[in-house]
Amino acid sequence: MSKINYLVFCLPLFFLACTMGSREVGTSKQWSFDKVQINASTEKQILESFGPPSLIDIKSMKGRTIYYYWVEKLKNKSLYLFVYNYWNVDIKYDRAMFIFNKDGILEYYGVSYGNPKKDV
DSSP states (O other), rough: HHHHHHHHHHHHHHHHHEEEEEEEEOSSSOOOOOOOOOTTOHHHHHHHOOOOOOOOEEEETTEEEEEEEEEEEEEEEEESSOOEEEEEEEEEEEEEEEEEEEBBBEEEEEESSOOOOOOO
């Protein structure tokens, strides 16, 4: 193959690129709330069921401890051209929050899965 043909073939490839990818980070996505009971479950039981939390907050609420769990799911698609670029990223979060009193008993918990759909 001549150098000119090689250059004509490879030069457009140099200016064009596309990518696709995904990643998932955070605590286990195998959450089960069957055994979780307000005013009965303890910090130890939550740790045994859910594993270590993503974040522990002991300062924001007096006398209470908050465990945060989350999973981040990211999907991206991109196209890079010499004169035009396209990039689309979709990020969804699954979150769980447990609030314990000073004795380590569960007072409240909340869960959200993914991002809510917005009506436009």
